[in-house]
Amino acid sequence: MVSYCGGLLTLAVLAAEDIRKKELSVSRLVLSGASALLYLVFSGEFTLGELPGRIFPGAVLLLLAWLTGEGIGYGDGMTVLVLGLWTGGWFAACAAGTGIMLAGTFGGICLLRNRRELIPFVPFLLLGMEVMLFYA
Secondary structure (H helix, E strand, O other): OHHHHHHHHHHHHHHHHHHHHOOOOHHHHHHHHHHHHHHHHHHOOOOHHHHHHHHHHHHHHHHHHHHOOOOOOHHHHHHHHHHHHHHOHHHHHHHHHHHHHHHHHHHHHHHHOOOOOOOOOHHHHHHHHHHHHHHO
């Protein structure tokens, strides 16, 4: 339960920053990731063998950011990576997938209205996590 609260708090802070600045603070991401690792270690929930699974969804998004020339930003990939540290890889992947679908829907609506602008992803990631928590 604490781990989901840590993920929600991280996403809420970063979503506000992403909306306002359209960029994310690396120091906040590092602090949240370190906090997640400390929580996992001290709560006894951490094993080194599960670390790759926790960071895999974020690593995939970082690779996509690199391959697309930041079609999706590096900060978004790092955010999903940190979310995976807090909640686990499967949950982070499902939340990211839900967020991508929500952002795509919003982007489609913007295109129909002839509005072309950068869409911050972290607010949709936060909504995706909230949807996942609602149905979990």
